[in-house]
Amino acid sequence: MTSPGTLYGVGVGPGDPQLLTLKACDVIRTADILAYPVNASGASMARAIAADVIPEGRQEFAVLLPMKVERGPARDAYDNAAGIISGHLEAGRSVAYLCVGDPLFYASFMYLAARLGADRAIEIVPGITSLSACAARTHIPLGGRNEILSVVPATLDADALKTAISGADMAAIIKVGHHFDKVRTALREAGLADHAVVLENATGGDERVTPLEDVGENETPYFSTILVRRKDLS
Amino acid sequence: MTSPGTLYGVGVGPGDPQLLTLKACDVIRTADILAYPVNASGASMARAIAADVIPEGRQEFAVLLPMKVERGPARDAYDNAAGIISGHLEAGRSVAYLCVGDPLFYASFMYLAARLGADRAIEIVPGITSLSACAARTHIPLGGRNEILSVVPATLDADALKTAISGADMAAIIKVGHHFDKVRTALREAGLADHAVVLENATGGDERVTPLEDVGENETPYFSTILVRRKDLS
Numbered sequence: 073m074t075s076p077g078t079l080y081g082v083g084v085g086p087g088d089p090q091l092l093t094l095k096a097c098d099v100i101r102t103a104d105i106l107a108y109p110v111n112a113s114g115a116s117m118a119r120a121i122a123a124d125v126i127p128e129g130r131q132e133f134a135v136l137l138p139m140k141v142e143r144g145p146a147r148d149a150y151d152n153a154a155g156i157i158s159g160h161l162e163a164g165r166s167v168a169y170l171c172v173g174d175p176l177f178y179a180s181f182m183y184l185a186a187r188l189g190a191d192r193a194i195e196i197v198p199g200i201t202s203l204s205a206c207a208a209r210t211h212i213p214l215g216g217r218n219e220i221l222s223v224v225p226a227t228l229d230a231d232a233l234k235t236a237i238s239g240a241d242m243a244a245i246i247k248v249g250h251h252f253d254k255v256r257t258a259l260r261e262a263g264l265a266d267h268a269v270v271l272e273n274a275t276g277g278d279e280r281v282t283p284l285e286d287v288g289e290n291e292t293p294y295f296s297t298i299l300v301r302r303k304d305l306s
Numbered sequence: 307m308t309s310p311g312t313l314y315g316v317g318v319g320p321g322d323p324q325l326l327t328l329k330a331c332d333v334i335r336t337a338d339i340l341a342y343p344v345n346a347s348g349a350s351m352a353r354a355i356a357a358d359v360i361p362e363g364r365q366e367f368a369v370l371l372p373m374k375v376e377r378g379p380a381r382d383a384y385d386n387a388a389g390i391i392s393g394h395l396e397a398g399r400s401v402a403y404l405c406v407g408d409p410l411f412y413a414s415f416m417y418l419a420a421r422l423g424a425d426r427a428i429e430i431v432p433g434i435t436s437l438s439a440c441a442a443r444t445h446i447p448l449g450g451r452n453e454i455l456s457v458v459p460a461t462l463d464a465d466a467l468k469t470a471i472s473g474a475d476m477a478a479i480i481k482v483g484h485h486f487d488k489v490r491t492a493l494r495e496a497g498l499a500d501h502a503v504v505l506e507n508a509t510g511g512d513e514r515v516t517p518l519e520d521v522g523e524n525e526t527p528y529f530s531t532i533l534v535r536r537k538d539l540s
Contacts, residue, residue, distance in 0.1 A: 090332070091328070174448075176445070207408070219459065
Protein backbone atom coordinates (compact mmCIF):
# COMPACT_ATOMS: atom_id res chain seq x y z
CA MET A 73 0.00 0.00 0.00
CA THR A 74 1.30 3.49 -0.83
CA SER A 75 1.39 5.98 2.02
CA PRO A 76 -0.76 9.07 1.38
CA GLY A 77 0.75 12.24 -0.10
CA THR A 78 1.06 15.62 1.62
CA LEU A 79 -1.01 18.67 0.70
CA TYR A 80 1.06 21.87 0.77
CA GLY A 81 -0.67 25.24 1.09
CA VAL A 82 1.94 27.43 -0.58
CA GLY A 83 1.88 31.22 -0.23
CA VAL A 84 3.38 32.77 -3.39
CA GLY A 85 3.31 36.32 -2.03
CA PRO A 86 1.65 39.51 -3.28
CA GLY A 87 2.74 39.71 -6.92
CA ASP A 88 6.48 40.17 -7.41
CA PRO A 89 7.90 36.70 -8.25
CA GLN A 90 11.07 37.69 -6.35
CA LEU A 91 8.97 37.63 -3.16
CA LEU A 92 8.57 33.85 -3.31
CA THR A 93 10.37 32.15 -0.41
CA LEU A 94 13.08 29.54 -0.92
CA LYS A 95 10.74 27.00 0.63
CA ALA A 96 7.87 27.87 -1.74
CA CYS A 97 10.24 27.43 -4.71
CA ASP A 98 11.38 24.09 -3.39
CA VAL A 99 7.85 22.76 -2.84
CA ILE A 100 6.68 24.02 -6.25
CA ARG A 101 9.63 22.33 -7.95
CA THR A 102 9.12 18.97 -6.26
CA ALA A 103 5.37 18.44 -5.68
CA ASP A 104 3.70 15.87 -7.95
CA ILE A 105 0.66 18.04 -8.69
CA LEU A 106 0.32 21.84 -8.79
CA ALA A 107 -3.14 23.20 -8.02
CA TYR A 108 -4.30 26.82 -8.00
CA PRO A 109 -7.49 28.86 -8.25
CA VAL A 110 -8.53 30.31 -11.61
CA ASN A 111 -11.25 32.82 -12.40
CA ALA A 112 -14.02 32.43 -14.96
CA SER A 113 -11.76 33.63 -17.79
CA GLY A 114 -9.17 30.97 -16.92
CA ALA A 115 -6.59 33.34 -15.46
CA SER A 116 -4.69 32.44 -12.30
CA MET A 117 -2.80 35.15 -10.47
CA ALA A 118 -1.19 32.56 -8.18
CA ARG A 119 0.14 30.54 -11.12
CA ALA A 120 1.36 33.69 -12.89
CA ILE A 121 3.43 34.73 -9.84
CA ALA A 122 5.05 31.28 -9.61
CA ALA A 123 5.37 30.70 -13.38
CA ASP A 124 9.18 30.92 -13.57
CA VAL A 125 9.57 28.18 -10.97
CA ILE A 126 7.06 25.67 -12.37
CA PRO A 127 8.86 22.77 -14.11
CA GLU A 128 7.79 22.03 -17.65
CA GLY A 129 5.34 19.17 -18.04
CA ARG A 130 4.30 19.13 -14.38
CA GLN A 131 0.73 17.94 -13.86
CA GLU A 132 -1.50 20.93 -13.02
CA PHE A 133 -5.03 21.23 -11.67
CA ALA A 134 -6.87 24.54 -12.11
CA VAL A 135 -9.62 25.03 -9.54
CA LEU A 136 -12.39 27.26 -10.87
CA LEU A 137 -13.67 29.31 -7.92
CA PRO A 138 -16.77 31.46 -8.52
CA MET A 139 -15.96 35.11 -7.73
CA LYS A 140 -19.51 35.84 -6.60
CA VAL A 141 -20.11 35.43 -2.91
CA GLU A 142 -23.23 33.26 -3.27
CA ARG A 143 -22.44 30.39 -0.99
CA GLY A 144 -23.89 27.55 -3.11
CA PRO A 145 -21.62 27.54 -6.20
CA ALA A 146 -18.53 28.30 -4.14
CA ARG A 147 -19.30 25.38 -1.82
CA ASP A 148 -19.77 23.05 -4.77
CA ALA A 149 -16.47 24.20 -6.27
CA TYR A 150 -14.59 23.57 -3.01
CA ASP A 151 -16.29 20.19 -2.49
CA ASN A 152 -15.39 19.16 -6.00
CA ALA A 153 -11.76 20.34 -5.77
CA ALA A 154 -11.35 18.68 -2.37
CA GLY A 155 -12.55 15.39 -3.85
CA ILE A 156 -10.04 15.50 -6.69
CA ILE A 157 -7.17 16.52 -4.39
CA SER A 158 -8.11 13.73 -1.95
CA GLY A 159 -7.83 11.25 -4.79
CA HIS A 160 -4.29 12.38 -5.55
CA LEU A 161 -3.26 12.27 -1.88
CA GLU A 162 -4.69 8.78 -1.42
CA ALA A 163 -2.72 7.60 -4.44
CA GLY A 164 0.45 8.85 -2.71
CA ARG A 165 0.91 11.98 -4.80
CA SER A 166 1.88 15.28 -3.13
CA VAL A 167 -0.15 18.35 -4.08
CA ALA A 168 1.01 21.99 -3.85
CA TYR A 169 -1.92 24.39 -3.78
CA LEU A 170 -0.70 27.89 -4.70
CA CYS A 171 -2.24 30.89 -2.91
CA VAL A 172 -1.67 34.58 -3.58
CA GLY A 173 -0.27 36.12 -0.39
CA ASP A 174 -0.37 33.78 2.60
CA PRO A 175 -2.54 30.61 2.74
CA LEU A 176 -4.01 31.46 6.16
CA PHE A 177 -4.52 35.21 5.67
CA TYR A 178 -7.98 35.73 4.13
CA ALA A 179 -7.30 33.13 1.45
CA SER A 180 -9.39 30.35 -0.03
CA PHE A 181 -6.98 27.59 0.98
CA MET A 182 -8.48 27.17 4.42
CA TYR A 183 -11.93 26.33 3.02
CA LEU A 184 -10.34 23.67 0.88
CA ALA A 185 -8.25 22.26 3.73
CA ALA A 186 -11.30 22.11 6.01
CA ARG A 187 -12.95 19.70 3.56
CA LEU A 188 -10.10 17.21 3.55
CA GLY A 189 -10.53 15.85 7.04
CA ALA A 190 -8.21 15.81 10.01
CA ASP A 191 -6.38 12.66 8.88
CA ARG A 192 -4.69 14.31 5.89
CA ALA A 193 -1.07 15.50 6.12
CA ILE A 194 -1.16 19.24 5.46
CA GLU A 195 1.83 21.58 5.54
CA ILE A 196 1.58 25.35 5.27
CA VAL A 197 4.31 27.40 3.58
CA PRO A 198 3.62 30.98 4.71
CA GLY A 199 3.84 33.79 2.17
CA ILE A 200 4.37 37.55 2.13
CA THR A 201 0.95 39.13 2.67
CA SER A 202 -0.51 42.00 0.62
CA LEU A 203 -0.22 44.00 3.86
CA SER A 204 3.54 43.71 4.03
CA ALA A 205 3.69 44.52 0.32
CA CYS A 206 1.60 47.68 0.79
CA ALA A 207 3.79 48.82 3.68
CA ALA A 208 6.98 48.15 1.70
CA ARG A 209 5.79 50.17 -1.29
CA THR A 210 4.57 53.19 0.70
CA HIS A 211 7.00 53.04 3.66
CA ILE A 212 3.96 53.28 5.93
CA PRO A 213 4.70 51.14 9.02
CA LEU A 214 2.04 48.53 9.82
CA GLY A 215 2.66 48.99 13.52
CA GLY A 216 5.20 49.85 16.16
CA ARG A 217 5.51 50.35 19.91
CA ASN A 218 2.07 50.18 21.61
CA GLU A 219 0.00 50.50 18.44
CA ILE A 220 -2.92 48.22 17.62
CA LEU A 221 -3.16 47.16 13.97
CA SER A 222 -6.62 46.21 12.73
CA VAL A 223 -7.15 44.24 9.54
CA VAL A 224 -10.66 45.02 8.36
CA PRO A 225 -12.43 43.33 5.41
CA ALA A 226 -14.26 45.85 3.20
CA THR A 227 -17.12 43.36 3.00
CA LEU A 228 -18.35 44.46 6.45
CA ASP A 229 -21.39 46.73 6.56
CA ALA A 230 -20.89 50.50 6.80
CA ASP A 231 -21.43 50.76 10.58
CA ALA A 232 -19.13 47.87 11.43
CA LEU A 233 -16.50 49.34 9.12
CA LYS A 234 -16.69 52.73 10.78
CA THR A 235 -16.44 51.24 14.27
CA ALA A 236 -13.44 49.11 13.33
CA ILE A 237 -11.60 51.95 11.60
CA SER A 238 -12.28 54.49 14.33
CA GLY A 239 -10.77 52.37 17.11
CA ALA A 240 -7.45 51.50 15.46
CA ASP A 241 -4.09 53.27 15.51
CA MET A 242 -3.44 51.69 12.16
CA ALA A 243 -5.98 49.99 9.91
CA ALA A 244 -5.59 47.97 6.74
CA ILE A 245 -8.82 47.59 4.79
CA ILE A 246 -8.61 44.55 2.54
CA LYS A 247 -10.73 43.08 -0.28
CA VAL A 248 -11.86 46.59 -1.25
CA GLY A 249 -12.88 46.09 -4.94
CA HIS A 250 -16.48 47.15 -5.54
CA HIS A 251 -16.89 48.14 -1.87
CA PHE A 252 -14.75 51.22 -2.51
CA ASP A 253 -17.51 53.86 -2.28
CA LYS A 254 -18.81 52.42 0.99
CA VAL A 255 -15.31 52.37 2.45
CA ARG A 256 -14.53 55.93 1.35
CA THR A 257 -17.77 57.17 2.94
CA ALA A 258 -16.93 55.37 6.19
CA LEU A 259 -13.43 56.89 6.19
CA ARG A 260 -14.81 60.37 5.54
CA GLU A 261 -17.35 60.02 8.35
CA ALA A 262 -14.58 58.84 10.68
CA GLY A 263 -12.48 61.88 9.71
CA LEU A 264 -9.72 59.64 8.35
CA ALA A 265 -10.05 60.04 4.57
CA ASP A 266 -6.98 62.30 4.42
CA HIS A 267 -4.92 59.64 6.20
CA ALA A 268 -5.75 56.90 3.70
CA VAL A 269 -3.78 55.54 0.73
CA VAL A 270 -5.14 53.11 -1.87
CA LEU A 271 -2.82 50.42 -3.25
CA GLU A 272 -3.64 48.29 -6.27
CA ASN A 273 -1.51 45.20 -7.03
CA ALA A 274 1.28 46.22 -4.65
CA THR A 275 4.66 44.86 -5.93
CA GLY A 276 2.92 43.48 -9.06
CA GLY A 277 3.54 44.70 -12.60
CA ASP A 278 0.54 47.03 -12.68
CA GLU A 279 0.95 48.56 -9.22
CA ARG A 280 -0.79 51.86 -8.45
CA VAL A 281 -0.56 53.93 -5.26
CA THR A 282 -3.09 56.76 -4.86
CA PRO A 283 -4.11 58.96 -1.93
CA LEU A 284 -7.76 58.05 -1.22
CA GLU A 285 -9.16 61.46 -2.09
CA ASP A 286 -7.35 61.47 -5.44
CA VAL A 287 -9.35 58.46 -6.65
CA GLY A 288 -12.05 59.71 -9.08
CA GLU A 289 -15.70 59.55 -7.97
CA ASN A 290 -16.53 56.91 -10.59
CA GLU A 291 -13.40 54.81 -10.28
CA THR A 292 -13.30 51.44 -8.58
CA PRO A 293 -9.74 50.47 -7.70
CA TYR A 294 -9.30 46.80 -8.56
CA PHE A 295 -7.65 44.23 -6.25
CA SER A 296 -6.86 46.88 -3.70
CA THR A 297 -5.99 47.51 -0.08
CA ILE A 298 -6.34 50.79 1.83
CA LEU A 299 -3.85 51.70 4.54
CA VAL A 300 -5.06 54.16 7.16
CA ARG A 301 -2.48 55.49 9.60
CA ARG A 302 -3.84 57.85 12.24
CA LYS A 303 -0.53 59.46 13.13
CA ASP A 304 3.16 59.10 12.40
CA LEU A 305 5.32 56.76 14.41
CA SER A 306 8.33 58.56 15.75
CA MET B 307 31.29 62.60 -7.29
CA THR B 308 29.89 59.18 -6.35
CA SER B 309 26.11 58.87 -6.23
CA PRO B 310 24.81 57.86 -2.79
CA GLY B 311 24.10 54.20 -2.00
CA THR B 312 20.72 52.65 -1.23
CA LEU B 313 19.65 51.46 2.21
CA TYR B 314 17.71 48.20 2.05
CA GLY B 315 15.45 47.18 4.93
CA VAL B 316 15.50 43.41 4.47
CA GLY B 317 12.97 41.15 6.19
CA VAL B 318 14.60 37.76 6.85
CA GLY B 319 11.39 36.15 8.11
CA PRO B 320 10.51 34.47 11.41
CA GLY B 321 13.30 31.96 11.91
CA ASP B 322 13.45 29.20 9.27
CA PRO B 323 16.17 30.20 6.77
CA GLN B 324 14.06 28.60 4.03
CA LEU B 325 11.53 31.40 4.58
CA LEU B 326 13.88 34.02 3.16
CA THR B 327 12.55 35.44 -0.13
CA LEU B 328 14.51 35.28 -3.38
CA LYS B 329 14.76 39.06 -3.24
CA ALA B 330 16.16 39.07 0.30
CA CYS B 331 18.81 36.53 -0.76
CA ASP B 332 19.72 38.66 -3.76
CA VAL B 333 20.08 41.87 -1.73
CA ILE B 334 22.08 40.11 1.02
CA ARG B 335 24.45 38.64 -1.59
CA THR B 336 25.08 41.95 -3.37
CA ALA B 337 24.93 44.77 -0.79
CA ASP B 338 28.28 46.35 0.12
CA ILE B 339 27.60 46.38 3.86
CA LEU B 340 25.43 44.07 5.98
CA ALA B 341 23.99 45.60 9.15
CA TYR B 342 21.83 43.95 11.80
CA PRO B 343 20.84 44.41 15.44
CA VAL B 344 22.69 42.47 18.14
CA ASN B 345 21.82 42.07 21.80
CA ALA B 346 24.12 42.75 24.74
CA SER B 347 25.71 39.29 24.47
CA GLY B 348 26.56 39.92 20.82
CA ALA B 349 23.99 37.51 19.36
CA SER B 350 21.98 38.49 16.31
CA MET B 351 18.87 36.49 15.44
CA ALA B 352 18.59 38.31 12.10
CA ARG B 353 22.15 37.41 11.10
CA ALA B 354 21.70 33.81 12.23
CA ILE B 355 18.63 33.37 10.00
CA ALA B 356 20.48 34.76 6.97
CA ALA B 357 23.86 33.15 7.73
CA ASP B 358 23.88 30.66 4.85
CA VAL B 359 23.41 33.46 2.31
CA ILE B 360 26.04 35.90 3.64
CA PRO B 361 29.14 35.89 1.42
CA GLU B 362 32.44 35.29 3.14
CA GLY B 363 34.44 38.41 3.90
CA ARG B 364 31.52 40.79 3.45
CA GLN B 365 31.82 43.94 5.58
CA GLU B 366 29.41 43.73 8.50
CA PHE B 367 28.11 46.26 11.01
CA ALA B 368 26.52 45.00 14.22
CA VAL B 369 24.14 47.53 15.78
CA LEU B 370 23.90 47.08 19.54
CA LEU B 371 20.30 47.91 20.51
CA PRO B 372 19.54 48.05 24.23
CA MET B 373 16.74 45.59 25.07
CA LYS B 374 15.47 47.77 27.91
CA VAL B 375 12.70 50.14 26.95
CA GLU B 376 14.30 53.21 28.52
CA ARG B 377 14.12 55.69 25.71
CA GLY B 378 17.48 57.39 26.21
CA PRO B 379 20.00 54.60 25.50
CA ALA B 380 17.87 53.25 22.62
CA ARG B 381 17.73 56.72 21.04
CA ASP B 382 21.49 57.10 21.34
CA ALA B 383 22.01 53.68 19.75
CA TYR B 384 19.76 54.55 16.80
CA ASP B 385 21.35 57.98 16.37
CA ASN B 386 24.79 56.44 16.40
CA ALA B 387 23.91 53.65 13.95
CA ALA B 388 22.15 56.11 11.63
CA GLY B 389 25.29 58.23 11.54
CA ILE B 390 27.51 55.31 10.56
CA ILE B 391 25.04 54.07 7.93
CA SER B 392 24.73 57.59 6.51
CA GLY B 393 28.48 57.69 6.09
CA HIS B 394 28.42 54.48 4.03
CA LEU B 395 25.52 55.70 1.88
CA GLU B 396 27.22 59.04 1.20
CA ALA B 397 30.35 57.20 0.12
CA GLY B 398 28.24 55.34 -2.45
CA ARG B 399 28.05 52.03 -0.59
CA SER B 400 24.76 50.12 -0.38
CA VAL B 401 23.69 48.86 3.05
CA ALA B 402 21.35 45.93 3.76
CA TYR B 403 19.87 46.14 7.26
CA LEU B 404 18.54 42.71 8.26
CA CYS B 405 15.32 42.53 10.31
CA VAL B 406 13.68 39.48 11.85
CA GLY B 407 10.19 39.17 10.33
CA ASP B 408 9.18 42.20 8.25
CA PRO B 409 10.94 45.59 8.44
CA LEU B 410 7.68 47.54 8.83
CA PHE B 411 5.86 45.18 11.19
CA TYR B 412 6.79 46.15 14.76
CA ALA B 413 10.49 46.16 13.92
CA SER B 414 13.33 48.48 14.80
CA PHE B 415 14.17 49.34 11.18
CA MET B 416 11.62 52.14 10.99
CA TYR B 417 13.26 54.06 13.85
CA LEU B 418 16.57 53.83 12.06
CA ALA B 419 15.11 54.88 8.69
CA ALA B 420 13.35 57.86 10.29
CA ARG B 421 16.76 59.22 11.34
CA LEU B 422 18.24 59.14 7.84
CA GLY B 423 16.21 61.95 6.33
CA ALA B 424 13.85 62.02 3.38
CA ASP B 425 16.62 62.45 0.79
CA ARG B 426 18.05 58.94 1.28
CA ALA B 427 17.17 56.15 -1.15
CA ILE B 428 15.48 53.45 0.94
CA GLU B 429 14.03 50.21 -0.38
CA ILE B 430 12.01 47.77 1.71
CA VAL B 431 12.17 44.02 1.09
CA PRO B 432 9.13 42.65 2.95
CA GLY B 433 9.50 39.48 5.02
CA ILE B 434 7.32 36.70 6.40
CA THR B 435 5.93 37.95 9.72
CA SER B 436 5.89 35.99 12.98
CA LEU B 437 2.09 36.07 12.57
CA SER B 438 2.13 34.11 9.33
CA ALA B 439 4.63 31.73 10.91
CA CYS B 440 2.39 31.14 13.93
CA ALA B 441 -0.61 30.49 11.69
CA ALA B 442 1.38 28.09 9.51
CA ARG B 443 2.59 26.04 12.48
CA THR B 444 -0.80 25.76 14.21
CA HIS B 445 -3.10 25.81 11.14
CA ILE B 446 -5.06 28.56 12.91
CA PRO B 447 -6.30 30.98 10.21
CA LEU B 448 -5.40 34.64 10.83
CA GLY B 449 -8.64 35.75 9.24
CA GLY B 450 -11.28 34.94 6.67
CA ARG B 451 -14.60 36.24 5.34
CA ASN B 452 -15.86 39.18 7.43
CA GLU B 453 -13.50 38.69 10.36
CA ILE B 454 -11.49 41.51 11.93
CA LEU B 455 -7.92 40.59 12.90
CA SER B 456 -6.36 42.68 15.66
CA VAL B 457 -2.62 42.73 16.27
CA VAL B 458 -2.12 43.73 19.89
CA PRO B 459 1.25 44.48 21.55
CA ALA B 460 1.54 42.87 24.98
CA THR B 461 3.18 46.09 26.18
CA LEU B 462 -0.25 47.75 26.49
CA ASP B 463 -1.68 48.12 29.99
CA ALA B 464 -4.11 45.50 31.28
CA ASP B 465 -7.30 47.45 30.52
CA ALA B 466 -6.29 48.38 26.97
CA LEU B 467 -5.30 44.77 26.38
CA LYS B 468 -8.64 43.46 27.57
CA THR B 469 -10.58 45.95 25.42
CA ALA B 470 -8.55 45.11 22.32
CA ILE B 471 -8.85 41.36 22.79
CA SER B 472 -12.56 41.42 23.61
CA GLY B 473 -13.55 43.20 20.40
CA ALA B 474 -11.69 41.03 17.89
CA ASP B 475 -12.79 37.91 16.01
CA MET B 476 -9.14 36.95 15.93
CA ALA B 477 -6.31 38.49 17.93
CA ALA B 478 -2.57 38.05 17.78
CA ILE B 479 -0.78 39.29 20.88
CA ILE B 480 2.84 40.05 20.04
CA LYS B 481 5.97 40.90 22.04
CA VAL B 482 4.68 38.84 24.97
CA GLY B 483 7.95 38.03 26.84
CA HIS B 484 7.82 39.17 30.45
CA HIS B 485 4.26 40.53 29.96
CA PHE B 486 2.96 36.94 29.95
CA ASP B 487 1.21 36.98 33.34
CA LYS B 488 -0.60 40.25 32.56
CA VAL B 489 -1.73 38.91 29.19
CA ARG B 490 -2.94 35.62 30.66
CA THR B 491 -4.96 37.47 33.31
CA ALA B 492 -6.52 39.70 30.64
CA LEU B 493 -7.42 36.65 28.54
CA ARG B 494 -8.95 34.89 31.54
CA GLU B 495 -11.01 37.96 32.43
CA ALA B 496 -12.19 38.21 28.82
CA GLY B 497 -13.22 34.54 28.91
CA LEU B 498 -10.80 33.70 26.11
CA ALA B 499 -7.99 31.83 27.88
CA ASP B 500 -9.20 28.48 26.54
CA HIS B 501 -9.05 29.83 22.99
CA ALA B 502 -5.42 30.91 23.23
CA VAL B 503 -2.23 29.20 22.04
CA VAL B 504 1.31 30.34 22.88
CA LEU B 505 4.02 30.05 20.22
CA GLU B 506 7.72 30.48 20.91
CA ASN B 507 10.15 30.84 17.99
CA ALA B 508 7.64 29.66 15.39
CA THR B 509 9.46 27.94 12.47
CA GLY B 510 12.79 28.37 14.32
CA GLY B 511 14.94 25.53 15.63
CA ASP B 512 13.61 25.74 19.17
CA GLU B 513 9.92 26.17 18.37
CA ARG B 514 7.35 25.44 21.09
CA VAL B 515 3.55 25.46 20.78
CA THR B 516 1.56 25.32 24.03
CA PRO B 517 -2.10 25.91 24.88
CA LEU B 518 -2.13 29.00 27.13
CA GLU B 519 -3.46 27.20 30.18
CA ASP B 520 -0.77 24.51 29.91
CA VAL B 521 1.99 27.08 30.53
CA GLY B 522 3.18 26.71 34.14
CA GLU B 523 2.40 29.50 36.60
CA ASN B 524 6.08 30.45 36.94
CA GLU B 525 7.09 30.09 33.30
CA THR B 526 7.71 33.05 31.02
CA PRO B 527 7.59 31.99 27.38
CA TYR B 528 10.44 33.71 25.57
CA PHE B 529 10.12 35.49 22.20
CA SER B 530 6.48 34.53 21.96
CA THR B 531 3.20 35.33 20.27
CA ILE B 532 -0.28 34.32 21.46
CA LEU B 533 -3.02 33.55 18.92
CA VAL B 534 -6.58 33.93 20.15
CA ARG B 535 -9.35 32.69 17.86
CA ARG B 536 -12.86 33.24 19.15
CA LYS B 537 -14.55 30.66 16.92
CA ASP B 538 -13.74 28.35 14.05
CA LEU B 539 -13.95 29.55 10.48
CA SER B 540 -16.09 27.21 8.42
